[in-house]
Amino acid sequence: MSRLTVRKTYKLFIGGAFPRSESGRSYPVTSPKGDFLANASRASRKDARDAVSAARKAFPGWSGATAYNRGQILYRIAEMLEGRRAQFADELGGARKPALETVDAAVDRLVWYAGWSDKISSVHGTANPVAGPYFNLSSPEPTGVVAVVAPADPLLGLVSVVAPVIVTGNTCVVVASEPAPLPAITLAEVLATSDLPGGVVNILTGHQAELAPWLAAHMDVNGLDLTGVADPALALRCEEEAAANLKRVQRPVTADWRADPGLRRMTRFLETKTVWHPLGV
Amino acid sequence: MATPKQTVPERPVFDYAPAPESRDIVDLKSSYGLFIDGEFVDGSGPSFKTVNPATEEKLAEVATASADDVDRAVRAARKAFDGWSALPGSERAKYLFRIARIIQERARELAVLESLDNGKPIRESRDVDLPLVAAHFFYYAGWADKLGHAGFGADPRPLGVAGQVIPWNFPLLMLAWKIAPALACGNTVVLKPAETTPLTALLFAEICRQAELPPGVVNIVTGAGETGSAVVSHPDVAKVAFTGSTEVGRIIARSVAGTGKKLTLELGGKAANIVFEDAALDQAVEGVVNGIFFNQGHVCCAGSRLLVQESIQDELLTALKRRLGTLRLGDPLDKNTDIGAINSAEQLAKIRRLSDLGESEGAERWSPACELPAKGYWFPPTLFTGVAQSHRIAREEIFGPVLSVLTFRTPAEAVEKANNTPYGLSAGIWTEKGSRILWMADRLRAGVVWANTFNRFDPASPFGGYKESGYGREGGLLGLEAYLDV
Numbered sequence: 001m002s003r004l005t006v007r008k009t010y011k012l013f014i015g016g017a018f019p020r021s022e023s024g025r026s027y028p029v030t031s032p033k034g035d036f037l038a039n040a041s042r043a044s045r046k047d048a049r050d051a052v053s054a055a056r057k058a059f060p061g062w063s064g065a066t067a068y069n070r071g072q073i074l075y076r077i078a079e080m081l082e083g084r085r086a087q088f089a090d091e092l093g094g095a096r097k098p099a100l101e102t103v104d105a106a107v108d109r110l111v112w113y114a115g116w117s118d119k120i121s122s123v124h125g126t127a128n129p130v131a132g133p134y135f136n137l138s139s140p141e142p143t144g145v146v147a148v149v150a151p152a153d154p155l156l157g158l159v160s161v162v163a164p165v166i167v168t169g170n171t172c173v174v175v176a177s178e179p180a181p182l183p184a185i186t187l188a189e190v191l192a193t194s195d196l197p198g199g200v201v202n203i204l205t206g207h208q209a210e211l212a213p214w215l216a217a218h219m220d221v222n223g224l225d226l227t228g229v230a231d232p233a234l235a236l237r238c239e240e241e242a243a244a245n246l247k248r249v250q251r252p253v254t255a256d257w258r259a260d261p262g263l264r265r266m267t268r269f270l271e272t273k274t275v276w277h278p279l280g281v
Numbered sequence: 282m283a284t285p286k287q288t289v290p291e292r293p294v295f296d297y298a299p300a301p302e303s304r305d306i307v308d309l310k311s312s313y314g315l316f317i318d319g320e321f322v323d324g325s326g327p328s329f330k331t332v333n334p335a336t337e338e339k340l341a342e343v344a345t346a347s348a349d350d351v352d353r354a355v356r357a358a359r360k361a362f363d364g365w366s367a368l369p370g371s372e373r374a375k376y377l378f379r380i381a382r383i384i385q386e387r388a389r390e391l392a393v394l395e396s397l398d399n400g401k402p403i404r405e406s407r408d409v410d411l412p413l414v415a416a417h418f419f420y421y422a423g424w425a426d427k428l429g430h431a432g433f434g435a436d437p438r439p440l441g442v443a444g445q446v447i448p449w450n451f452p453l454l455m456l457a458w459k460i461a462p463a464l465a466c467g468n469t470v471v472l473k474p475a476e477t478t479p480l481t482a483l484l485f486a487e488i489c490r491q492a493e494l495p496p497g498v499v500n501i502v503t504g505a506g507e508t509g510s511a512v513v514s515h516p517d518v519a520k521v522a523f524t525g526s527t528e529v530g531r532i533i534a535r536s537v538a539g540t541g542k543k544l545t546l547e548l549g550g551k552a553a554n555i556v557f558e559d560a561a562l563d564q565a566v567e568g569v570v571n572g573i574f575f576n577q578g579h580v581c582c583a584g585s586r587l588l589v590q591e592s593i594q595d596e597l598l599t600a601l602k603r604r605l606g607t608l609r610l611g612d613p614l615d616k617n618t619d620i621g622a623i624n625s626a627e628q629l630a631k632i633r634r635l636s637d638l639g640e641s642e643g644a645e646r647w648s649p650a651c652e653l654p655a656k657g658y659w660f661p662p663t664l665f666t667g668v669a670q671s672h673r674i675a676r677e678e679i680f681g682p683v684l685s686v687l688t689f690r691t692p693a694e695a696v697e698k699a700n701n702t703p704y705g706l707s708a709g710i711w712t713e714k715g716s717r718i719l720w721m722a723d724r725l726r727a728g729v730v731w732a733n734t735f736n737r738f739d740p741a742s743p744f745g746g747y748k749e750s751g752y753g754r755e756g757g758l759l760g761l762e763a764y765l766d767v
Binding site for chain 1: 416432527530531532534535538539541546548703718722727728729730731732733734737739741742743744745747748749751752754757758759762767
């Protein structure tokens with residue numbers, strides 16, 4: 001007799017815990033061929049608000065951690081992901097070899113960003129030679145809570161938008177790929193076992209059009225990454241909503257996730273603080 | 282340090298003889314047109330008058346640029362863009378150096394005109410605004426041929442036509458902050474000065490002609506909000522830069538949504554100036570005065586909330602009131618004047634309304650004995666004590682010479698109160714303890730932190746806000762980013 005597999009219940013990831021949607025809703029997720037894979041949670045706007053609260057609560061601790069510590073934790077995420085290489089390749093589906101290459105690229109991307117934690121200030125900060133007897137230094141600081149609408153690419157795309165946001169000290173609420181949300185929730189299991197403090201990354205699954213405008217309008221969200229929004233009307237609405245508290249907005253882009261990412265995804269959600277002090281004896 | 286007396290003298294100890302700067306150096310025309318494609322042209326909209334806020338006398342009639350005029354200006358800028366952006370950076374640099382030099386040569390004329398049109402003391406326009414304006418052009422001139430070394434790639438490209446809308450508080454300085462980096466990076470510009478302070482921008486247009494800047498590289502369109510809106514919404518504008526109120530900033534952010542235009546905003550503030558009990562008191566008093574009474578408090582980064590440690594509240598307030606009693610309010614062109622005129626009747630009404638609200642909400646109002654001139658727009662230096670965080674004078678930007686005093690006991694409470702605002706432009710810290718300065722600076726959510734100083738500006742130093750004070754930086758290497766396609 002063949003053994004019946006024990007399936008996983010795919011839930012949300014909020015504040016380091018895995019709750020179901022408070023709405024009690026789910027939606028079926030299928031493979032590209034149309035086979036049923038799972039019922040994913042369909043997050044509500046209340047879930048989105050809870051996720052923002054969790055991200056806000058986590059911000060002082062995460063932004064206040066040393067850059068070295070944040071780098072270590074991102075590297076730890078890479079380690080944990082590497083350890084689940086086969087599982088993610090299974091979940092991505094399709095041909096085995098490209099699936100494994102995608103997981104490898106996601107691991108490598110995390111390692112790349114991990115190293116930036118204690119270097120971005122040196123590259124993006126400046127010592128300013130002002131015309132007077134003053135010490136004057138500009139350094140980057142995280143923007144705060146960033147809402148991220150993740151691209152369709154369910155693992156490499158997701159990692160490529162989340163890592164640059166958190167490595168600098170931001171916390172985030174992520175809306176996972178709507179058609180392929182399962183790797184995001186499995187990634188949450190990786191995050192939950194990587195010493196990443198709860199609330200630094202919160203992951204919602206569900207309908208992008210239902211969640212993104214609420215996050216765009218939320219007054220305690222400081223940044224908005226619309227990379228994964230394919231519908232121009234939805235992107236426009238979100239950017240308009242974001243103006244209410246002048247969120248920093250990354251407009252939708254079609255990205256090649258295998259290309260060198262550059263610094264832009266980090267600098268988009270960085271503020272510059274300039275400190276002056278007189279010289280004297 | 283002398284023990285502070287508990288009484289406040291009613292009048293300054295010394296009387297000063299009048300020392301007016303001559304206004305003869307300024308050759309005012311009776312009317313001004315727009316500056317488009319290197320020429321002064323008439324505007325199609327109705328002309329408006331710009332007045333001297335210290336006397337309410339009309340200085341000149343100024344043209345309103347209609348949407349069609351703005352379109353002509355943008356087309357001129359677009360046409361000029363190909364040539365300007367293709368120039369070697371070293372050539373663009375030389376134009377900017379020329380402009381910097383002409384500004385220095387004509388500095389007194391510009392300073393007098395600025396004080397006439399804006400109402401700010403000549404001491405400030407002459408010693409702060411104009412030197413910074415020239416320095417800003419000089420600084421960005423030097424970047425024009427070094428952009429490949431700025432960390433934005435080997436050959437970062439300009440964006441195209443920059444549409445720039447600036448406020449009335451530092452008319453020429455804000456023009457410099459906008460135009461110098463835009464041109465250095467290879468963009469061309471259409472700039473709209475504020476409705477109440479257009480004159481120095483129009484004199485700057487003349488300077489562009491003296492510098493033989495190619496036509497269309499700089500275009501100046503005057504008018505009110507509608508003209509600004511036409512600049513911002515023009516489809517051929519690739520970059521929008523705005524300095525002004527958070528309210529208008531929001532409208533602009535909404536209007537550029539979905540367009541692909543790059544946007545930088547430098548908006549309002551409600552900065553905390555935090556004085557600890559171990560601060561050098563006399564220096565702190567000077568810093569607090571400079572923080573809120575510089576430029577009549579028409580400063581987005583003004584230290585409009587004084588957070589004083591409870592243990593020194595009485596001592597500090599006594600010293601502060603004594604110092605306010607020595608401030609000289611009056612003729613902006615008098616070289617002894619500390620506090621000039623409020624820029625407009627509208628702004629004066631706003632300052633009065635919010636100050637009256639401060640009283641009706643229960644804060645205690647104080648001003649030194651201070652005679653206001655009969656004509657013009659004037660408001661005495663004012664401070665409010667007994668202010669709660671919920672009071673509107675502690676939350677809203679007044680943009681006038683009005684200081685709200687709050688207290689705190691611990692550094693953590695100071696941080697909490699300082700950050701308890703949707704704004705995040707600047708903050709001040711006064712303490713003799715170095716580690717506390719850095720601890721505080723780390724936690725204040727503001728783009729500029731002045732420790733044991735306040736309201737310092739320099740072209741090499743990035744300026745700009747967190748949160749609802751806007752985004753993007755002006756000044757320094759980071760100020761290039763706003764004008765490059767990166």
